[in-house]
Amino acid sequence: MKSKVILITGASRGLGKIWAEAFLKRGDKVIATARNIDSLTELKAAYGEAILPLQLNVNDRGQCFAVVKQANEHFGGIDILINNAGYGLFGAIEETSEQEARDQFDTNVFGLLWMTQSIIPVMREQGHGHIIQISSLLGIVSGPVLGIYNASKWAIEALSESLAAEVKGFGINVSIIEPNAFGTDWSGDSAIKAKSIAHYDGIKETFYGYFKPEMIGYPEATVPAILKLADSEQPPLRLFLGKFTLPRVQQVYADRLAVWDSWKEVAIAAHGH
Template sequence: MKSKIILITGASRGLGKIWAEAFLKRGDKVIATARDIDSLKDLVATYGEAILPVKLDVNDREQCFAAVKQADEYFGGIDVLINNAGYGLFGAIEETTEQEARDQMETNVFGLLWMTQAIIPVMREQGFGHIIQISSVLGVAATPILGIYNASKWALEGLSESLAAEVKGFGIAVSIVEPNAFGTDWNAASAVRTKSIALYDGIKEALNSYFTPGMIGNPEATAPAILKLVDSEKPPLRLLLGKLALPRVQQVYADRLAVWDSWKEVSAAAHGH
């Protein structure tokens, strides 16, 4: 199989770095972006010119366009964009400050939007490409204490579903990846936490106790799935990652359909004729 040129944002650690190394190991070329490119020195030492580290803050739209331009000129094209940069904001809705909410949306939604806008002309000109947006199972099934994070992923889902229809005619595929919980530092060093209000301690404790060690996926195990997604001739619009994701989504949709069905007469009457 022909090697691919893959741009990954948020590649300094966690899933982004695991996937970058998996691509490099099999002979692909990788543009790895990070706020701190020193975190990529080990990959550069091992894979040399096959990896292009790019310092990038996705919150800066101009930087996003410059990074795509640099990558395109360096490797002569970009086959795949993996929009992985993002973080989790932990806290109840009432606890969240304006700045915390805006910062979450700035990175998880607008950063992804800027990278997406930057890559479309490159892929359109070459006549092919694959944009992979890293969402979460929480982009389908929300949970308490992560409300603003949930909202950012729900925004990503709607944006990306529209995008898929808009760029299909250019030969560009779009996939939304929805992982369940994995053992990265997403809920540790990478996370931001609101100032706590004691009234929400009970629901936080219940949420923490719900996630037993066996429910947390092995992040290394995601690499084969991402390789298969990138190699697919007809990639899916949505791909769940982890054994808990599908049962969770199935239950959520069954519940939604049951409620909608129970209110269908009210819904139809509201049409007016």
């Protein structure tokens, strides 16, 4: 199989770094971006010219376009973009400050949007490409004390569905990855926690207590899935990662459909004719 050129944002740690190394290990070329590329020194030492580490703050739209231009010129094309950069914001809706909410959307939504916009002309001109957006189970099924994070992922879902229809005719595929919880530092050092209000202590305790050790996936176990997705000629719009994702979505959607159906006559009557 011909080697691919993959651009991964947020490649300094977690799933982004694990996937970057997996692609490199099998002979692909990787453009690995991060706010601090010092964390990519080991990969550069191990894989040499196959990896191009580039500093990038995805919040900067101009920088996104500049990085894509540099990467495209360096490798002569970009087959896959993995929009992985993002972080978690923990806190109830009332607890979240204006700046925290804006920062969350700047990175998780607008950063992904700028990278997506910058890669489309490259992929359109070459006649093929695959844009992989990292969302979350919480982009489909929301929950408490992560409301703004959930909202950012729901935005990615809608944006990416529209995008898939718009760019299909250019030979560009779009996939949304929906992981359940994995053992990265997503909820640790890389997370932001809003200033606590005591009224929400109980619901936080219940929510955090829900997660048992067996519900946390091993990040390295996602490698075969991401490689298979990257190699697929007809990739799915959505790919769930982890064994708890699909059952949770099935239950929530069954409950939603039941409620919607119970209000069906009210909804029809509201049409007016």
